[in-house]
Amino acid sequence: VEASALIGDHFSYVVLVNHSAVAEQITLTTNHPVNALRLITPEGSRDLPLTGSAWKMQMDPYATAVVEWK
Numbered sequence: 001v002e003a004s005a006l007i008g009d010h011f012s013y014v015v016l017v018n019h020s021a022v023a024e025q026i027t028l029t030t031n032h033p034v035n036a037l038r039l040i041t042p043e044g045s046r047d048l049p050l051t052g053s054a055w056k057m058q059m060d061p062y063a064t065a066v067v068e069w070k
Contacts, residue, residue: 001016001017001018001019001020001024001026001059002016002017002019003015003016003028005030007032010070011068011069011070012032012068012069012070013040013066013067013068013069014028014030014066014067014069015064015065015066016028016057016059016064016065016066016067017063017064018059018060018061018062018063018064019062020061020062021061021062022061023058023059023060023061024058024059025056025057025058025059026056026057026058026059027054027055027056028054028055028056028057028067029053029054030053030054030069031053032069034050034053034069034070035069035070036050036069036070037049037050037055037067037068037069038067038068038069039057039065039066039067040066040067040068045068048067055067
């Protein structure tokens, strides 16, 4: 799974791409302060649980995801 961060003053984003034909359970961590996480989808957004500076996600095969953090 490839990850790229877009760091802003008030909001930041991480864009994730699973290049594999297999679903992946991933754990992401950051050195930047994070107070809240939201998964952005075409249907809307939903909160993601944050444990310290890490969170876990399931990535379907060939899926993409955008996560916003504050």
